[in-house]
Structures are given as C-alpha cells and as structure tokens.
Amino acid sequence: MTSRIKISSAFDGGNISVINASEPDNIRVKIPNDTNSKFLQWFYFRLQGGMGEQCVIQFENASDAAYPDGWVDYQAVASYDREYWFRVPTEYIDGKLVITHQPEQDSVYYAYFAPYSYERHLDMIAWAASNEDCITDHLGETAEGRDITLLEISKTQGLAKNIWIIARQHPGETMAEWFIEGLLERLFDESHPVSRSLLNQCRFYVVPNMNPDGAVHGNLRVNSKGVNLNREWKNPTAEFSPEVLAVQKKMAETGVDLFLDIHGDEALPVNFVDGCQGVPSFDVRMEAMETLFKEVFTAVSPDFQTEIGYTPDQFGEANLTVATKWVGETYNCLSFTLEMPFKDNKNLPDDMVGWSPERAKILGADVLYPIHQVIMSAHMKAND
Amino acid sequence: MTSRIKISSAFDGGNISVINASEPDNIRVKIPNDTNSKFLQWFYFRLQGGMGEQCVIQFENASDAAYPDGWVDYQAVASYDREYWFRVPTEYIDGKLVITHQPEQDSVYYAYFAPYSYERHLDMIAWAASNEDCITDHLGETAEGRDITLLEISKTQGLAKNIWIIARQHPGETMAEWFIEGLLERLFDESHPVSRSLLNQCRFYVVPNMNPDGAVHGNLRVNSKGVNLNREWKNPTAEFSPEVLAVQKKMAETGVDLFLDIHGDEALPVNFVDGCQGVPSFDVRMEAMETLFKEVFTAVSPDFQTEIGYTPDQFGEANLTVATKWVGETYNCLSFTLEMPFKDNKNLPDDMVGWSPERAKILGADVLYPIHQVIMSAHMKAND
C-alpha cells in the first residue's frame, strides 16, 4: 500500500525539500538554503495523511545549519489550526534533526518557530494605522517590490524623545514580529498608564518587518539578494540592502534617543539584551542607561535575565556593521539588540509550548516598563 | 515637488502595472493579463501617500478586460484596514475605468472585489478541520504545488446524500470563497436546526478554492497554465487542469446527489443560478428539483431572484466542458452554477458596500435552506 503522506510548502514562509515520504515512519527531508545564500535553518511545511501514524521526520542536512547548536535541546513546533503552536518530540542525533510525532489530524504544520506571514504583517500595519495616534510612512521598497513600512506613534505634536524599534532583520526570527505585535497592543491601550505616559513624551518609530522578502521566501537570515542586513549598517547599498538604507535615511531626519533591534537567538535558552560596550563613543551615560534598563526589565519580567548573553565587545572593537552598534555610535544613545530564544526560557520553562508567540507578545508589552524608566530618568533629560 | 504617491502590489492576489503616478490626480495604470492568458479584469493594489489628496486613477486598458460590460455601473472597492471594504466613485468613460477618491489615510487598498488570500484560505481549512464533524482530504496539487483540499462534513457514518460544493474555479471571483466561509460557519452551528438536520442526512464535500495558483497570482479566470478550469470538465488533463481531474476522481468514489459551483458574474447586478436545462439527461425530476430549490431560495432571501440570469441552453446543447453541466449529466443530479454580482443586488442595493463579503457569507449560509428542502423532498428520496 502506498503512503498517504503528502508534504507541501508552497505558501508564505514555507521551506522544505522532500527526499522521500513513502513511509510515515521514515520521512526524509532537507532544509533548502536561504535565497542566494549558504545559510539554512528555517523550515516550515504542511504534512497531510499522517493522522494516527507515528511520523518520523529526519532532517538530513541539519548539521549544515547556520547554528547547529540551535538543534541541541530544541523541540520543533507544530500546529493543527495555525494559531496554537505546541512543541513536539525532537532530537538531534548524528547530525540529523528528528521529529517523532503522531498527528491527531490529517493536516498538521511543522515549523522552526510559529510563523508570522506577510498577510498578517499587512493586517497588523493596517490595524495599527487605524489608531488615531499612529500614522504609516513608506520608507522604501525591497528588491522584490515589497513595502518597508514605518509606524509613527505619539500623542504629542511637540518635542519628544525618539524611540526606534526595528524587527526581523533576520526574517526567520519570527518571534521578533510577535514581540512587536504585543508592544503595539500595549501601546494602543488607552487605559494603560505606562503607554499614556510614554506617548505623551515620546514618538515611537517602529519597523515591524525589516526583511519581508526573506520572510516570504522562508529564509533564516538574508533577504532575496542573499544579504544579511545586520552586517550592512556601515555601508548599506541600494542594490543589496535598500531596507537598511531607507531606515537610516529616516533616522537622520528624526534623530534617535533609544533604539531596540529585535531578534531571536538559535542557541541560548533565555531572553537577553546586547548593548554598546565596545562602541567607540560608549560612555558612562550610556552605561548608566543600559544598567537602569536591565534592572527594571529584570524586576518586572521573570522572562528576562542578564546572566547569560553575548560576551561584551572590548572597548572600541564593536562591529559597526551591526545595527545596534552603528545606531549607538551614530546617535550616542541607548541601543540594544534584544534576543529571544527559539527554544525556551530555561528559568521558567513551559514544556507544552516553549518560547511562544504569546510569551513574545507579553515581553514586547513589558519592554515598555524599562523604556519608561529610562525616559523618565535624569540620563535622558540630560540629553535635552 | 515630487509626488509622494507609491503604488505596490507585491502581495497575495496583487495585480496592477503602474504607467505613471507622479501626480495624484493623474495616476495611470494598466491591469496585467492573467498568467499565460489574454484575460484581464482583476486588480488589487495598495496606494500610499495619498492622504487628503484627490486621487484620480485611470485604468488605461479597461476596455481590453474579459468583460467590459462589467465596468458599466461598477464601483471599485477600497479598504484601509483590509477588513471593511467600501465602494468608491468609479466611472467607465471612453474605454477607461476611472476611480476618483480622496483617501483618509496614507495607506489604502483598492481592488476589483474584497480579496480572499491564500493565507486566509489555509486558516479557514484549518479552522474547519478543528470541527469534530469535519475532516480534510488532500485531492491533489496544482502545477505550482499548492494543495487542493477537500472538506468532508457530516454527522452520520451511514448512508447519506452526497452534496458537492466547489468554489473559485475562477480565482478572481473571491465572493465565491466568502460564500463558502458563510456556509461553513452556518453548517458548524451546533444549534441551527437546518444544519443539524442536514448533517444527519448528508455528507458535504466542499472545495473552498479550486484554483489557488490563479488566486495567488491575482488572475481573474485562469490557473498558472493560463487554463480556464470551467472549460476542462469534459477532458481534464494532468498537465493543464489537475484541479479538475482530482475532483472528478473523488466524485467517482462518492457519487453526487447535489452539486453547486460558486461563481461571480462581472456584469449582472443580481444573484442567480444556472441549471442543467439543455443537458442530454435533463428530465422532469431534475426540473422539479430546480424549481423547488429556486422557490425556497426566493422565499428566504431577498438577495436571490430568478428573473435575471443566463439564457437556458436549448435541450441537448449544453456545454459539457462546464462543471455544472458535466456533473448534472454524469450524476443525473441537481446541479447549479450559483452566480453572485461583482456590483450589487439591484433589488436591494447597498450604496456603501455594494455586494460584499458579509452579504456573500449570508447567502452562503442561506443556501442551506433550499438545499434542505430539496433533500427532504420526495424527488430526493425517489433516488434512493
């Protein structure tokens, strides 16, 4: 009898290559490379015909991934309804990633992390723009003609602190756009005291998706030109990184008082930030703001911590091709890369869902607490 | 000063070609052809930078459309939030279609009719499958690898009448998939007496989107091969019309007691059905069922009527390449093409929205009333 198994990925963000799916318990697949790139790690596909079968899915080229350490202690996500994504048993053995799962329905989706589609992106932009405190601004377009849209959000027409937040330079880090969705929902809550206070004093500039081409193609790290945008900030080009060029141009108009670049980290099982130590102009004021931000964030969120993270750059050695470093240096402002896990927060793990869209959204809402304290602090006022 | 106007269509179902957008009040565009086809009529694009400007958008090749009559008395739809679509002033003059509209926001979408994306399609399939009375069945795939998914819905495991309903053979007729969404919501209403009665006696086979390739490409009538599926039912091929082949194969397994093929009509400003008169095997039983269906539908829905429609085929001359005729002839069953307007129901017009997703959904729910009466009738029982 022939297998009923059918694997498909011809949809937004879909990414898989089937080697053999003739037997449910021996499905062999490969993760295709990012467009014009050697990177690979993001996968997303639909499996049909597996109800009640023990499905064993082997990713044969898992060891070629951009971050093989990402597979250690990693559990893939699955969904029947495309809304609720749960973790399924996953192992990394002999260089292969292996999902073992018996679907309860005949149609199930598997992914590296809960996807965030371009349709949802456009819906979110449209929803945000319907708020009276928010307008959209067309910054530019990608190589494939997709819009780079900026959201400008404030309750004041006067002088205000300029807070820039960008997400998904790396398109496969979808938790970054979930984070933005949560941040915006909180910011638009007319009754929330932190949001009200911030919007009276600040103007938010939010780019929910820096890399829509890469997102639609199901890439982990690059745009359709095969370029890692987060290595383009020193010398962006119209041909290879128009996304960065467009943002820098707008930043030059507005100035930047605080910058966050939202990411996901494939390996580390925690949420953390990486700041500007090592940037030439790093000074005591920036350091004090970094410290305050981290203290408040730690106080409000058991999902945030400061013990695990990247090793700070030595003074002056920071890579100014990276967004956070470039913005910190250029605007002498508080500037952080915020990293969320693909896996889970090991300090408060959830076996069912691991790190999830819902948790990313709450972290995105809660980041307003440390932002608020920094804005209210003497460090910020000193900058007026 | 340069225009701020930016038109984009690099998204699901997007379709436009910009000639010149340098002045808001003289924007000139063309509607691109369907993929590998001479048909054209569907358009869908985003316009940015037009807030507060009187935007005049001329479709220069409107007279080349598949149905130029479709432009007469037609009003285009627009949306800010991608959920609520309203009509905007539109004229057809000298072979050009002209939209004149002053957007209230800087980002606005225009379309031939409210779009229904592939992402929404996949969400709807997944939502339906979460119902305990519904399973999915993978019928086959398109030339571009998209899934043709069948929903099977019933409360009985025993003998049941087989009701087949397909939609969007013509992908630009998006109202057809809105209709399906409304029909499914009603069918899944556990408290609705008609749904409960039907699911006890019938098995529904629903294909919400027969032509996902064409839908994603923003085509009006054809799939990615340039083929009009509704002329393929006599001799479908694996190369050019695998969508039809897959459905016919499954129909052969299940049989068909009642068939509806859901469409939109570009020209006629009413809802109507077109039956099987003219099909060789058309007989008094089929005619009686057609009459009963139309009587009940007319009684329940002021949005349905029988006065305006297509001219019935003469006896024996029906085109068996068309789904409705082929199914009626093959299964000697009640078989209708159901047509909704792109414009409005002129008997109960709504100047704000015209014919709309919401109204299509209600019609889709209400079609269960005539189906129920036909199923309960002696004609149907006579067939046991």
Place this chain on the structure above:
Amino acid sequence: MTSRIKISSAFDGGNISVINASEPDNIRVKIPNDTNSKFLQWFYFRLQGGMGEQCVIQFENASDAAYPDGWVDYQAVASYDREYWFRVPTEYIDGKLVITHQPEQDSVYYAYFAPYSYERHLDMIAWAASNEDCITDHLGETAEGRDITLLEISKTQGLAKNIWIIARQHPGETMAEWFIEGLLERLFDESHPVSRSLLNQCRFYVVPNMNPDGAVHGNLRVNSKGVNLNREWKNPTAEFSPEVLAVQKKMAETGVDLFLDIHGDEALPVNFVDGCQGVPSFDVRMEAMETLFKEVFTAVSPDFQTEIGYTPDQFGEANLTVATKWVGETYNCLSFTLEMPFKDNKNLPDDMVGWSPERAKILGADVLYPIHQVIMSAHMKAND
C-alpha cells in the same frame, strides 16, 4: 461528618426552599409559590460543596406545580459558568421531581430553564438602543418601580407596517427573552437581506420583558401582585396590570399590523403558534396570513411545526382576556402566541442541552422569514 452542601438562591430569579440538605444524596427542597399566588413551577438555585458527590435533589411539592405534566419527560438544566446550560438526569416519580447529578465543580447552578436576569435585560436594552435604527420608549412602570421599556426599530420615517412583539408576560418563560435577543441581533445585522427589507417597510415595537417584577422574584406566571398578565387584556388596571395598560395605550397610538406574543409551554415538546381562530372578527384574510406564516416558518425551520399545538377555539369563543386574541380582535391583524418548549423539540432533539437559549435565539432570528413573507404578501398590501 457534617455535609458541605450549601444551597442558596438570594439572587435575581432565584427560587427554592430547602427542607434538608444535610446529606448530598438526600437533599429535599420545595418550590416556593409565585408572589401572592398559588402558581409554582420555576426553580433556580446554586448548590455548593457537591463536587464529586452523587447529589440527589428531591422537589417534594412538584405535584403542586402549575403544570405537573411539565415534569413528564423533563430534564432540569445545570450550569457551572452561568453561560452554558446542560441537561441533567431528572425523573418525576410519585409526585416528586428528582434530579440526580454528580457535579464536576464545587459551585453549580440548577434551574427550570436557562435564566435571563434583569441585569442582562437592562444590558440588552442599552445595547439595542446603541443601534442607529433603534430608540427606546418608556411605556410605564411596574408595581415595584421597574421600567417597562419599548424598543422601536425602523429604517424608515414614513408609512410603515407596525409589527408588535412582546415577551415574558409569564416571567418564568425565559426562553421568550432569549428569543427576543436572537431576533434583535438578526434585525440589527446590516448585511442581512431580510432584515434590510423589513426595516425599510416596517416599524418594529418590541417589549423584551413584560413582567420584570415577576422575573426578579423568580415567578413562573405572575407579577408581584400575583396577577397573570395574559388574562388582563380585556380589562387591565393600573393597580394590578399596569404593564398591559401601558402597552395597550401605545398600541392605540401606533396601530398593529402583526403581533407576536412569545411564550414557553411547560408540557408540549415542540415549537408552535396559536392564532386567532375563534376570535369574532376572524376572517379569510387573517386565516390566509396565518397559513402563509406557518408554511414559510415550517419551510425554513425544522424546529417549527404545526402538527402539535393547542386546540383552536371554536368560532367566537376565544378568550379576549388573552393578549393574542385581544390584539387580533382589536386590530384585525395577524396575531399569534408563539410557544417554545421547556423540554425539547422532539422532532430534532438534542440530548445534551434540550431546548436552549441558543436554539431560542435562532428561532427568534428565523421568525423574520415568515414575517417577511407575510409583509410582502398581497394580504398585507390589501390592508393599506
């Protein structure tokens, strides 16, 4: 060990008297009389402390109920969340009603039928009034000072057919107000063709609750004066039936073209209507409208039927103290009492919930179909 069982009813519509609740499996209660009345049948109470216990609740005076036949084949309703009401095993033996149920939670409610509180009533009035086609009118007040509120709903300012619908003359027949809620939701659906057509031609006058005093007291049939309002229409008084007086006064201003009085029937396991045959002025036109209404209702709703119902009055013998008869006679119009079951529709039973709020709401929405056909008919136009 003492029983943890605690029964309370000190809330809106609550009605029970505890004889002994010291043992979960031998709880004995009585149904208190309606206020100033010998009627009794409505019960509603909260039971705490029963989780995991087999609770046996005996209603010792069940045989004294207004309609002992109502207990035959009756299943009581229960709810944990006060929203979803399900049926629990209930028997009528030796003149006692006995509920046997093992609650899954420590707090559970039991009732004769899903309650509809005065708070929900006020919320519904306020919600309705927020619709642009609806205004409220204060008709008068009850003996205890509660408002008798009329909803007037129309899209036309001109000549219109006047449709009066009243509910809950008998306060324990809560399904009547659920029915109104469903009717209003449908009527306010801006996309529904029947609602749009009706509101263009008619003015609806809806009294969602004729007897709020009785409802709050947990009465089955009477107001706080002990009076059955549906025997007061011939000679209502300010002292005993101000509710009827207020409605009749407003009717005299507006006239009546169609009247529905919504009720629940304790004994019959079906939905049905009772018309005006037997009223002195009953004529062929009224009879034709009754027939049309019943035919259309039967065609659209498997939850409606005409086989079982009350025996029609002989010509001229109808009791003009009853609302339906009095209105039919006074305004020579189509006038029906619409009865829903406390039990279930035996032709399409639902073992889980029996007749329910959701099903009553759908019937309330669906009654617009027959109303629409009658309004569109020659009989109605003849009356212009």
Place this chain on the structure above:
Amino acid sequence: MTSRIKISSAFDGGNISVINASEPDNIRVKIPNDTNSKFLQWFYFRLQGGMGEQCVIQFENASDAAYPDGWVDYQAVASYDREYWFRVPTEYIDGKLVITHQPEQDSVYYAYFAPYSYERHLDMIAWAASNEDCITDHLGETAEGRDITLLEISKTQGLAKNIWIIARQHPGETMAEWFIEGLLERLFDESHPVSRSLLNQCRFYVVPNMNPDGAVHGNLRVNSKGVNLNREWKNPTAEFSPEVLAVQKKMAETGVDLFLDIHGDEALPVNFVDGCQGVPSFDVRMEAMETLFKEVFTAVSPDFQTEIGYTPDQFGEANLTVATKWVGETYNCLSFTLEMPFKDNKNLPDDMVGWSPERAKILGADVLYPIHQVIMSAHMKAND
C-alpha cells in the same frame, strides 16, 4: 406640556430619591441613606426622556454625605450602554452637587462610579472557577443569605506563600471589584511570566466582594445591618458582621503571608497604600517589605504613587478594628489597604473617563509586580 423625564433606580445597586423631575433643567433629588445607617454618598439611577434636553440634576442633600470633600473636583459618571462610563460636568456649590448634562439618548445612567453588579460578581466567580488552577470555597453567608465566596488559586499543591486579597468591604467602592477582575485575568494568563512564577510559589485567597448585601442595596459603606465591616475586625459577630467572621476563620486555617484590602477613597485624587506602621508588632522586616512593595509599584505604574496618602499611625496606636491593621498584627505579615480614587489620578489625569474600571483593572493586574518582588525577596524567605 408635562416633562417626559422619568428617573428610576429599581435595579441592582440603584440608589436615588426623586423630589421633583417635572422640568429637565431643574431636577431635584436626594441620596438615600445606606441601609440602617446615617452614611450616604453612593448614587446610581437611570434617566429617561432627556434626549437633547439640558438636564440639570441637583443633589439637595450632598452636604450630608459621608465625605463632603469627595464632591470637590468630582465629576459624576454616565453611560448609555452600561459598559462605557464617561465623566459629565459636575459642580459642588452651596452644599449641593449639580450635574449638568445633555444626553444624546433617551436612556442614560448616572452613578457615583461605574457599578459592579451582583450578577457580574456571580459571573466572575463562575468564570474564575472554570480555570483549572482555581477552586471556590463557600465561607459563609450574609444576613440576607448571599454567599461569601472565596477563590483559591495556585499551581502548586505543596508549601506555598499565602496571599490574601479582599475587596469591597465598603460596597460603594466598586473600583475595588474591577481591580480584582483585572488581577484575576492577569493571574489566569498562562503565558504571563509573573503569574506563572507566582502561582508556582503562592496560593492566592481572593474574596472579590466582602459585602454583597450592601452592594445590592446601593450602600456606600455598610452591610444590610448598617455595619461598617472595616471596623469589625477586632470583634466580629455572627449577627452584625458574619462576613468578617467567615474570613477570619479561614485565615486561621491557612495563615497569611501577605494581605491586601482593596478600597476606594472619596477625596484623594491618587492611588496609594496604607500599611501597618503603628501596629504593635510592626518591625524592620515589615517595614522593609512595605518599602520594597512601594518602590516596585512606583517603578511599574505611573498610576501609583507614595507622596499623598493617609498619615501613618504613631507606633502602637493603630486601630485594630481595621482589617489591614488586624491582619498585619495577627500574622506579622505585609498588610496594606490599597486605595483608588473616585475622582482621578491627578498625576496622569484622563478628562474623558477619570479613574475608570479599565484603569482599575490594569492596576489590579500590575499589583502582581510588587507582590512578586516581595515574594522573591529575602524578607519573605526569612519567614519560612
């Protein structure tokens, strides 16, 4: 012409006495006393027939209110839909409170603060109990037979910190129950890190409404016996304060590690807490916890502050008849009265709604941040 004005208050929490309503611009009313009490301040009524009229409502006995200072700078609340409550122009002149408002609809409600009905209370209890981490416990009943219900909420079966939170000892302080609703929604958010962390370490004991009798009667401060429950904690009695007796009995079983008593303050336009300084056993550990709680709360919520509040009692002079003092003394634990304004937070005012249900709910959610920090602190662990 006679006035169409009709004022009614025969509903849950309704409280007004009409002197004369014959002219819309000269409506004169009195606030009835609390049941068996000389206190008065809470009002709540429906006004009909005022659409388009300038309605001037004079409260003639405003100067007899419990807190006449409460009227200074106070704006009454109004609602059409009973959900959204907005402020209306209100003045306190010559000992009279005067509302001047032109209603947009014929039915409008006015109140001292957004009401919270007993029906909503029962719904909230039932909703909470549906959560798998929550059970209900019947503590006792009021003089009028209403249930005093406790919610117990935890994810652990083991040793846990016992957090007691009670609300509405003073029934007219409805913001206290809105606060509880917000706190519970946050606590039941399965993705929220603070809630997850707290429920792993603590057991919450929540009494959403200490005084349901007073609430239904529309009292400001007392139960149906005329007793101020917050002066009964030293010597509660079964006859006059069974509500307090029931809670103290349960506290004796569980112990208390942290206590909050939620109130509204008639005069002060801020949110604040009042602790246990002045209680005999007040010590450095309690003081340190008070300080930490206030610091964290201030850091997260611009709606909280510590500058304005009650004058701390001198050492040893605290009134042990008050809940907070009695609990703090008895259990040597962190114990606060939390006060919200009837007016607004003057540091972040909202002219449209003032202090509101939505803002009270957010404060209730946000109080979990300081609770969490206290629970995680060394002070708390020192107590193990």
